[in-house]
Amino acid sequence: MFHLFKLFSQDLIKYLAVLIWGLFSIIYIIENGAVLNAELIEKYQYYFIIGASIILIERTIYFLKYHRFILLPYSLSLYNRVADEQKESKIFLDKFKKYDKKTNTYFFKNRLAIDKKMYIDSKDKIIHLLGYEDKNEVEFEIKAHNKKEIAIRLYKLPLKFNWHIELLKDKKIYLGHSKNGAYFLPLENLTSCITVGESGAGKSNFLNMIIFSLLHNFNYIDKLDFIDLKGVELSRYKLNNTSFTDNLEQVDKLLEELKNEMNNRFAQMKEKGDLIYQGKYRICLIDEIGTIATHYDKKLKEQIFNNLIEIGQKGRASKVLLLIFSQKIDSTNIPTNVLTNLQGSFLLRTSSQFNINNSIGLQEEIEEITRTRVQDFPKGRIIFKDGLTSEKILLQTPYLSQDIQNSMIKYFRSWINK
Numbered sequence: 001m002f003h004l005f006k007l008f009s010q011d012l013i014k015y016l017a018v019l020i021w022g023l024f025s026i027i028y029i030i031e032n033g034a035v036l037n038a039e040l041i042e043k044y045q046y047y048f049i050i051g052a053s054i055i056l057i058e059r060t061i062y063f064l065k066y067h068r069f070i071l072l073p074y075s076l077s078l079y080n081r082v083a084d085e086q087k088e089s090k091i092f093l094d095k096f097k098k099y100d101k102k103t104n105t106y107f108f109k110n111r112l113a114i115d116k117k118m119y120i121d122s123k124d125k126i127i128h129l130l131g132y133e134d135k136n137e138v139e140f141e142i143k144a145h146n147k148k149e150i151a152i153r154l155y156k157l158p159l160k161f162n163w164h165i166e167l168l169k170d171k172k173i174y175l176g177h178s179k180n181g182a183y184f185l186p187l188e189n190l191t192s193c194i195t196v197g198e199s200g201a202g203k204s205n206f207l208n209m210i211i212f213s214l215l216h217n218f219n220y221i222d223k224l225d226f227i228d229l230k231g232v233e234l235s236r237y238k239l240n241n242t243s244f245t246d247n248l249e250q251v252d253k254l255l256e257e258l259k260n261e262m263n264n265r266f267a268q269m270k271e272k273g274d275l276i277y278q279g280k281y282r283i284c285l286i287d288e289i290g291t292i293a294t295h296y297d298k299k300l301k302e303q304i305f306n307n308l309i310e311i312g313q314k315g316r317a318s319k320v321l322l323l324i325f326s327q328k329i330d331s332t333n334i335p336t337n338v339l340t341n342l343q344g345s346f347l348l349r350t351s352s353q354f355n356i357n358n359s360i361g362l363q364e365e366i367e368e369i370t371r372t373r374v375q376d377f378p379k380g381r382i383i384f385k386d387g388l389t390s391e392k393i394l395l396q397t398p399y400l401s402q403d404i405q406n407s408m409i410k411y412f413r414s415w416i417n418k
């Protein structure tokens with residue numbers, strides 16, 4: 001409390017000094033450079049009193065409103081220090097700088113340099129101090145800002161909500177809700193991707209959600225090929241522009257065909273001098289790729305994986321893409337060479353550090369965008385790593401009930417199959 005009062009007094013003195021200096025300059029100009037005398041002071045004293053009152057009221061309100069944030073660096077010892085020649089170190093406390101109402105972001109500054117890691121490590125303390133008791137409710141993003149600032153953004157992600165048809169948009173793929181609302185990826189920015197998450201994390205729900213966006217954009221897509229050796233979920237679509245495969249020989253044939261298609265497209269591009277293929281997309285979706293690796297036929301597997309590597313490597317320019325889903329991504333489930341050639345990734349709930357490290361990256365990078373541990377993610381919570389920009393975005397995907405899925409499949413049949 002004493003510290004707050006000290007800061008308040010300092011702040012007030014600063015503002016009053018500015019006021020006095022400003023008034024003095026104005027008087028000086030108005031009175032043509034006359035020296036300040038008792039008469040002039042009397043004449044202008046009310047301006048000073050009014051100005052000072054406004055400042056006092058405004059600053060008091062400000063300090064009352066933001067006292068938690070103003071005190072935060074002090075309460076959590078967020079500071080930087082320099083040691084001078086005399087070996088006496090001087091402390092520079094971080095300072096609350098401003099609040100941006102539109103994005104619910106708080107900015108802190110340090111005159112020396114600011115330590116982002118300190119804020120990341122104090123996440124839970126910060127939340128507690130700010131009075132957000134219910135841990136699950138508030139999400140938290142800590143970003144470096146300018147040179148010496150930190151931006152803390154507080155926001156909420158819905159836990160469970162239903163999918164609805166307004167989430168379909170032309171030339172865009174809906175990926176879930178981010179801190180800014182519905183998040184759409186432009187179709188042209190889609191890359192080959194891996195989606196990883198343990199059983200029940202919501203992969204298949206997410207897969208169907210992406211399929212809806214893709215089908216909605218079927219004018220730009222030649223064909224969607226579904227592969228699932230484990231289940232029949234994807235066989236439900238039965239559309240003119242979709243295929244379903246649950247047999248390894250057929251998978252091999254399909255990927256061979258896709259690779260040839262890709263190479264044909266490259267030949268056309270070369271002829272026309274195009275850097276990006278001008279025609280429609282071919283997108284292959286594989287649910288539970290781990291089932292391929294467990295197959296006994298070594299030669300077949302090798303062929304399949306080699307084609308996956310090649311398509312992953314060169315597919316984007318020719319608009320031949322792979323969307324692969326898996327519970328685990330260690331080399332027994334998906335060969336490392338296949339994995340490293342998928343540019344984008346989606347991480348759902350998993351307790352495997354290997355899955356986390358090899359899809360999104362370091363623990364620290366994840367802590368910057370969420371304070372929920374990946375193993376505690378609710379169903380449908382996803383970190384998306386953009387395949388082009390490597391930007392990481394926290395998303396919550398909506399729930400697709402059986403009814404919605406059935407009616408959407410019917411809906412797509414009614415106009416794609418007509």
Ligand SMILES: Nc1ncnc2c1ncn2[C@@H]1O[C@H](COP(=O)(O)OP(=O)(O)OP(=O)(O)O)[C@@H](O)[C@H]1O
Nearest residue numbers: 160198199200201202203204205379380397398399
């Ligand atoms: N976004 C979501 N919001 C709420 N509930 C969800 C969401 N996604 C999935 N669920 C629920 O979780 C259950 C499991 O989801 P899903 O089948 O998508 O998991 P999965 O990751 O594909 O699991 P598996 O690896 O075993 O196939 C679903 O039946 C559904 O009830």
Ligand SMILES: [Mg+2]
Nearest residue numbers: 203204205287
């Ligand atoms: Mg599944």
